[in-house]
Amino acid sequence: MRGIGHWALGIGGSLRRGPAALLFVSSLLGTLSVQAQSYREIIRHIAETPAMQSAKLMERAAGEMASAAEGKNLPSIDLSVQGAWLKDTPEMILHFPMFPSQPLPMGKTRQFVGELRLSYPLFTGFAISAQIERSRLEAQRAKLKVQDLRRNLILNATQLYGAIEATEAALAAEREAKRATLSALKKAEGFYKHGLLPPADLYNIKAKVYDVEAAITQTESQKEQLLNQLSYLSGTTVHSIHGSIPLPDPSSRKRVKKLAYRYRSDIRVLQTLLRVDDAQIRLAESRYYPTVGVAAGLKRHGDTLALNGDGFTNADQSYLGVNVSWNLFNGGSDRHTVEAARYKKLSAASSLLDYRWRVATEIDNAFTELRALRSKFRSARMQVKAQEEYYKLTLGRFDNQLASADELSRSIADLARARARAAAIRSQIRVQRAKIWLLSGVKGFERKLGIAGR
Structure with a gap:
């Protein structure tokens, strides 16, 4: 008797598989083409996208402005x-x-x-030196913005990659459901010819075949749209993907926060703004001197x-x-300008403190979400196992005329949904791990991924 076969997902991605499950994996691997790209390859492509090139050119422009400011001291x-x-x-x-x-x-x-x-x-009352320092810091800020843009692009690409991985698993489950439904239809036609099955049950199974085909078409369309978005984001045509996101479990929250405070480019941008405001204060105070x-x-x-x-x-x-x-009096304008610069620095310091708290909260929530996903995945694995056993029971009852064709069709659809849900949660876990590493900064993420940083 041919069935869907027994398989179960493991938290590390392992499979306990029967013959039909091997067919399921083979159908998944069969979707790969010569244009399939791995997660590492896509991440490498991001550095050459038009958005990144535009940001790098702005970085070079800021560097040239810093060099131009240094010329004022000559x-x-x-x-x-x-x-x-x-x-x-x-x-x-x-x-x-x-x-x-x-x-x-x-x-x-x-x-x-x-x-x-x-x-x-x-x-000049230190005005020129303050202008030079401010220009240098602006150039550094532009460089950090490039790094932060790359981090955000990688995060978006990771989410798309995980979504594509989940749709491919859903496609494989739906195709396996179609194969099982066609097998059930063949048996139902035999029962119908011998007068053992009413026409309504036979037509019900035929309708389920069309339902599964429609679901496959919809999932394929969703996958194509995700691939198009990933192609745009990575700056290269992505026809398909292969492999999962190869990142280990993140370290402790304390360690991730420490790395974020040290390496996160967006935090370093705010720290640079503080130094820019310092230079602006010195520039304003230069009006006090001849x-x-x-x-x-x-x-x-x-x-x-x-x-x-x-x-x-x-x-x-x-x-x-x-x-x-030497300006001796201008209505107190210089004093107010200095005070404004000082208040601006205090505001920037408060913004930095607020942003650090926001990053810490985001990291805490990311770890909480990862723990919740793992709990959901354990539940999804048990659900897959339960649906597999229920399908076997229903198939045996159907063969012995103890279950209706509608009951068998529902058990097949429920098993496909359970498998797709488990695969989707597993992809979400991988994406969440990558997100946590990205929350610590691009440097740690690239080191764990095994690719050269910028």
Whole structure:
């Protein structure tokens, strides 16, 4: 007598299988194609997605801005050439008490000035150093944002991968249910030919075959949609997957929290913001100090581009100068700016503390959810075992005309649902383990996964 066969899921993914269960596993492996990709391969592809490339380019832009800010701490050298054509000849009017006024030429209508100027901000009240520090921290913040984006993309990809794994297991269970239903239909047709089964029971089993086929079509459509989403997220076409999520059980909550506080890029972004606010305070306080600048210039003047004078003024007008500027009063604006920067830093510190508590709560909830999933999985395994035994009993009763075709069809459908539910919970456990490792930071996750980090 052919039946569905006996199999049971184990928490580690092991199977106690009979002949039909081996067929179930073979049908699952048969869905793989040459384009099947493992979890590790998909995670590696994420680093090259357009979203990641865009974030990396923004990181490079922030790095260039930091380099540009450092240039403000160096001398500036400027070269300029100016030319002017005056409408009238420059002249000076001499006035004599007893004679008419006499114009005296003082230059020519054509004037050229060439200058090579060197200037250096000798002291700016630490404003430039604060700007440089802020730009460096902004570049570091951009880098951390790239890492956090990658962590979130990996988390989304993990959830999709687990969902696809669950749909593949559901497909295998539904196909096995179809095979069992067709086997029951064949027996029912034999009983019907010998007048041992009413037409209603025969048509009921035929209807169940169509129900199973419709469920298979719907699950295949769901799997295709999930594969399309995973392809978009990973930046590569994913036709199918192979293998499960190969991550061990997470360490203790205390250890995961410690790793998160140390390596989580989003937490480090907030810590960097505190340092940015420190630099902003120093920048605001720089207004309390005078600014001192020095400049030197090689400057020549003339009525031609040779810059050899115009016969009236000296050709060489080189100079060395010092500029001191100090704002003594501006209505208290500087003081309010400093206070605003300080309050902003206090706000950032409070936000960091709140976020750390939020991360800790998320980790606690993730461990609680993992424990609940394991409990549900133990229940699901027992449910599978119970449904298998009930199916065997119902099949034997059906063969002996003690159970109706409708009862047999329901037992087949219940067994398929129990198997699909157990497989889905097992996938959720794997996804939850990966989520907890990601909650500790990408570094620990990649180390456990065995792939090179960025």
